[in-house]
Amino acid sequence: GTYWCHSHSGFQEQRGLYGPLVIEPREPEPFEYDREHVVMLTDWTDESPERVFAKLKKRSDYYNFQQRTVGDFFRDVRTQGLKDALADRKMWGEMRMNPRDLADVSGYTYTYLMNGVAPAGNWTGLFKPGERVRLRFINGSAMSYFDVRIPGLKLTVVAADGQYVHPVAVDEFRIATAETYDVIVEPSGQDAFTIFAQSMDRTGFAAGTIAVREGLRAVVPELDSRAMLTMADMGHGGMGHEMGAMGNEAQAAAAQKPADPHAGHTMPPAAAPGNPAGGQAAF
Ligand SMILES: [Cu+2]
Numbered sequence: 001g002t003y004w005c006h007s008h009s010g011f012q013e014q015r016g017l018y019g020p021l022v023i024e025p026r027e028p029e030p031f032e033y034d035r036e037h038v039v040m041l042t043d044w045t046d047e048s049p050e051r052v053f054a055k056l057k058k059r060s061d062y063y064n065f066q067q068r069t070v071g072d073f074f075r076d077v078r079t080q081g082l083k084d085a086l087a088d089r090k091m092w093g094e095m096r097m098n099p100r101d102l103a104d105v106s107g108y109t110y111t112y113l114m115n116g117v118a119p120a121g122n123w124t125g126l127f128k129p130g131e132r133v134r135l136r137f138i139n140g141s142a143m144s145y146f147d148v149r150i151p152g153l154k155l156t157v158v159a160a161d162g163q164y165v166h167p168v169a170v171d172e173f174r175i176a177t178a179e180t181y182d183v184i185v186e187p188s189g190q191d192a193f194t195i196f197a198q199s200m201d202r203t204g205f206a207a208g209t210i211a212v213r214e215g216l217r218a219v220v221p222e223l224d225s226r227a228m229l230t231m232a233d234m235g236h237g238g239m240g241h242e243m244g245a246m247g248n249e250a251q252a253a254a255a256q257k258p259a260d261p262h263a264g265h266t267m268p269p270a271a272a273p274g275n276p277a278g279g280q281a282a283f
Pocket residue numbers: 006008262265282
């Protein structure tokens with residue numbers, strides 16, 4: 001299956017010490033393909049990672065330039081009324097959270113890479129028309145989630161985190177940090193298709209091309225509009241405006257992070273919760 005490895009020493013991973021790890025199966029796989037490419041998505045900064053970390057320790061939203069403004073407040077007053085607009089600010093304020101907190105580090109400092117190549121470098125994987133192509137997507141970023149699509153192609157997901165899944169055809173998938181997805185595509189009808197992986201906070205993208213020869217490029221889409229977090233995203237679905245009056249217990253729950261797939265990392269792979277086969281190797 002498709003795995004990857006990276007350093008756990010200091011900030012070596014953010015500095016690029018990682019790599020794909022493909023383990024050939026002993027038994028035949030439950031799907032067929034004619035060729036394969038690894039598509040590793042990462043985030044690169046020219047700043048020293050120590051400096052990035054130091055900034056975040058002092059101000060966690062340092063790299064977020066998408067915060068709500070006074071203009072958003074007046075728009076909300078117009079559409080929701082003054083009382084609801086104020087209650088919404090109070091609710092987020094009391095949680096000390098931010099509905100535009102989609103990523104700690106953004107495209108302000110990051111360049112998003114595909115197989116180590118910036119979008120302008122146009123990493124290219126080749127195919128012949130009619131072939132079934134297996135793309136091994138790996139999110140090897142330090143902290144970026146990507147929404148991935150190939151305009152014009154259906155993506156048939158056949159494995160997740162190295163484990164086979166019942167094939168499912170999608171137009172787009174979201175890949176979290178450290179996850180892997182194996183996808184089969186059948187490109188035909190045009191010479192080049194863009195692999196477009198936009199960061200979840202829509203501050204940038206990684207992009208490359210699958211094409212019949214080197215040097216081709218298909219249209220690269222615009223970034224989609226950014227999402228706004230809701231109470232449901234914070235684990236408070238259905239609570240609506242009661243949030244303003246929530247007690248300490250609810251606030252403690254709000255502060256709890258959702259299960260982190262990376263969290264089982266320092267344990268032996270077999271002991272990692274919810275991941276009996278071990279999602280990755282660390283060295
Ligand atoms: Cu790790």
